[in-house]
Amino acid sequence: MAQSPFSGSDAYGEVAGRRMSRRTLLRGAALGAGAVALPALLTACDSGPSGITMGSNASDAVPKKAFAAAFTAYEKKSKKTVKVNTVNHENFQENINRYLQGTPDDVFMWFAGNRMQYFARKGLLTDISDLWRDFGGFTEALKKQSTGRDGKQYLVPYYYYPWAVFHRKSVFRERGYEIPRTFDEYRALAKKMQKDGLVPFAFGDKDGWPAMGTFDYLNMRANGYDFHIALMSGRKSWNSPQVKQVFDLWRGLMPYHQKGANGRTWQEAAQTLAQKKAGMTVLGLPHPGQQFSAADRPDLDFFPFPEIDPVHGQDAVEAPIDGFLMSRKAKDEDGARDLLKFLATPEAENTYLKYDPNNIAVNSGADTATYTALQKKAVHLVAGARQISQFMDRDTRPDFASTVMIQAIQQFLNNPDDIDGLVNDIERQKKQIFAAG
Amino acid sequence: MVTTRARHAGRPGPRRHTRRDLAVLGVLLGLPILLDLALIWGPTLASVGLSFTTWDGVGDIKGAGLDNYRNLFTDYPPFWPAVRHNLLWLAFLGLLAAPFGLLLAVLIDRGVRFSRFYQSTLYLPVVLSLAVVGFIAQLILSRDQGALNAVIGGKDPTDWLGDPGLNIWMVLLAACWRHTGYVMILYLAGLKSVDPGLKEAAALDGASERQAFFRVVLPTLRPVNVIVGVITVIESLRAFDIVYAVNKGRNGLELLSVLVTDNIIGEAGRIGFGSAIAVVLLLVSLGFIVTYLVQELRGEQQR
Amino acid sequence: MTVSTAPRPAPTRTGPARHGRFGVHLFLTAVSLAFLAPLLLAVYASLRPYEETARYGYFSLPRHLSFAYYRQAFVDSGMSRYFLNSLVIAVPGVLLTLFLASFVAFAVSRLRIRGGTALLMVFTAGNLLPQQVLVTPLYVLFNKVPLPYWMSDSMTLYDSLWAVIAVQIAFQLGFCVFVLANFMRTLPREILEAAIVDGAGVWAQYRRVTLPLCRPALAALGTLQFTWMYNDFLWGLVFLSDGDKLPVTSALNNLRGQFFTDYNLLAAGSVLVALPTVLVFLLLQRHFIAGLTLGASKG
Known part of the structure; x- marks a missing residue:
């Protein structure tokens, strides 16, 4: 075996080096283990259960700071302490089942709609109907979204963000585009944009959820809010003519959507809107602005998803609500109630939104003076809504949304022509999942 | 390296263990075996059991017979x-x-x-x-x-x-x-x-x-x-x-362990169904292990 | 006790092979660069602001370069605390795994105990299961095991680092037993037999005779195990509900928003998190290769 002098001398160095540093290595590792492990494991006993605990899913800088400001305001006011337990948003969601059955915090952040009602039904939440009697500034629609199937209230809503069709004002102005009110106008506008060399709809569904927004709106506009919610809760069948019609309408728009949506993140999609390569995109209020430079942000605008069936008009608005829940296992129940009472005030929402202007407050008493034009418009949109939906993955069972619908919609985007096969597949899986209870 | 090679002549090793030897063996073999049985094989068998039930992770566990497997093979596109x-x-x-x-x-x-x-x-x-x-x-x-x-x-x-x-x-x-x-x-x-x-x-x-x-x-x-x-x-x-x-293992990137994760780990509580997928994975794995075992034993005999 | 089992012969200088190595170098350099390029590109991206790469793509000339993201990643994610958690999990985890696995391997391969092969199979087969399979039953189990308050502030095994360490050890035991048992079979039996004649007990045979010969292999496995336990994320996620106890890999997720993720910031964070494992590898490379050399040699 030929060996270069280089690696040959290495071999000797290795023997010597091994003898010496192996021992130091082992000793170092053992010392390190002792020094690091013991105190850190034992410090667990220093922090006894004092104050109200808050489970937070806001781990990134902006909302984390905004929530911290709101909690500090409460601490100052009540002289109590709020101990925040932060876990990344996605992980918090994945772990929610285990979290609520294990050692949950007194109060935790969650979503409205079916996704909250599910845990209420399982007896993992504490009824706060008594608090709701004294709440002010919440609309009936909000109350409905905060209510479980048993008619009791569980959620303190905090903020929401409507979905709509976003675009750039300057593009519409320069090219003389009109805001479409009906679906026909919408399609005609898309056609015109395509002729002008724009991608009519910026579109990305790599993460699986963004395309749900389009489905929800198509369904609510064509079949109405009630049908949509019945479909989401498993009471209507997916291979009904109504659902087929929705997919059919969507297929008609497909040529105007940005190609390769399943490989594109919504961020990249919004980027094409920011760069004026695309004309419109269906997203939520906090999304597209993130991709705009500060100077371009005032140029961002939206219009409500156009009307399909005049019977349903533009009545429904998709506006997911985030808020707070109290866990059944709450240790400091009085403290938790007191904190929830505070979080329902306009003051608490103002404090939050000062640091995170990507959402809008749910309380009608909240201060809108500092809102951007876009936020004001969003308030207007939601205020005019006759019904508020929460988004597919919040209005239906989470297992159905994540193991069936995401895959089905992505499959549809790959192959929009086999609608019958698709809806039959969905319906079969839906039956199994909803039958499981 | 040649000189350090072991020669297995097939003679049985001396088997005179003192009481202290037995204690050492008992503790240091017992502990890992206990860990392995309690934290690996126990849960594995429990998963096999769960695969014949439906359970959302919160409420009651209901028997489902072979339904999960039937659905898996026929009605689960991924x-x-x-x-x-x-x-x-x-x-x-x-x-x-x-x-x-x-x-x-x-x-x-x-x-x-x-x-x-x-x-x-x-x-x-x-x-x-x-x-x-x-x-x-x-x-x-x-x-x-x-x-x-x-x-x-x-x-x-x-x-x-x-x-x-x-x-x-x-x-x-x-x-x-x-x-x-x-x-x-x-x-x-x-x-x-x-x-x-x-x-x-x-x-x-x-x-x-x-x-x-x-x-x-x-x-x-x-x-x-x-x-x-x-x-x-x-x-x-x-x-x-x-x-x-x-x-997230979708749209052309499906893998069995991803399907298990989707159904068991996430907010989706289809534990029985997810366990059925895991059992399929376990059987495939065991197929390979048995092959390995056979090969290993054959190698042992050759030595 | 150090046994010089250096596997390599003294360097021999047989001439002809030295020449004509140009092609080999060219090939290896090309492959190395291809392997390295994605990593370099990631580091490059971490030095550029998000707005820039989003606008011009990742493969474009830089307009701004700075280390600002590294500072931000370290501070925003609260990395130092999570880093400590990871060490608390990984260091005892690696040491205990190696200790227990080496003894099982010793017993199986050196002591001719009855059922040794079956035991080896039980451990090895346990290693073939994906982690996700075990999550639900273990969760239920851990919730039922009470612990005193001084050991776990949740009063159960669930939501305590003990649970994570225990599972890490149990889960990695199989692989370590498999490799170490294979390795120990290659060790000379004569030394052991001599020790037995001298009246050495089981512990002495393990600790004084076998273990010193295994040190390189243990160092090698230690490197791999450290990498795996340190990078692992699932166990921490499912068995801890207190965010402050999570391992460092979860700190990276703190850099992701509910909707928006600044990937360049995430890249900077990833580089920071990867540093310890890279460092461990570079430091232990000698042991690593020497160790595997012994482990892989045939008996």
């Missing part, structure tokens, strides 16, 4: 693609990454300069965590912003990660990227211990370098081959993180 992808994964790692790792090891072992540098570089992908791999995939393969399309150019960019017929190959390349270094290091180590006298003898017999390798070196590498084989099977059947980092 299942068969996932099985296919797992086998593809195994073939790709076994037929491409492992031999490539061996080739690199042989080249480096021939005593080139800078071998330390090559080793480190080729091994580096092994230490990467999930987040890095996902980001790197996005970095290179993103249709709009990725480096690959920027280099290729063209009017109609390829959708490397979104095209369900294409993305699995990209991900397999990434898997090879990580597996090659792993395999290379193992073989490199094995090659260094091959008795150079054997090769020289082969050379004296007039064998070419290639012949010497296949006739003399490779057979002596049998223990490494076994380790590499087992690792490749493990990595292929447990494969999870790359596809999960790329797009």
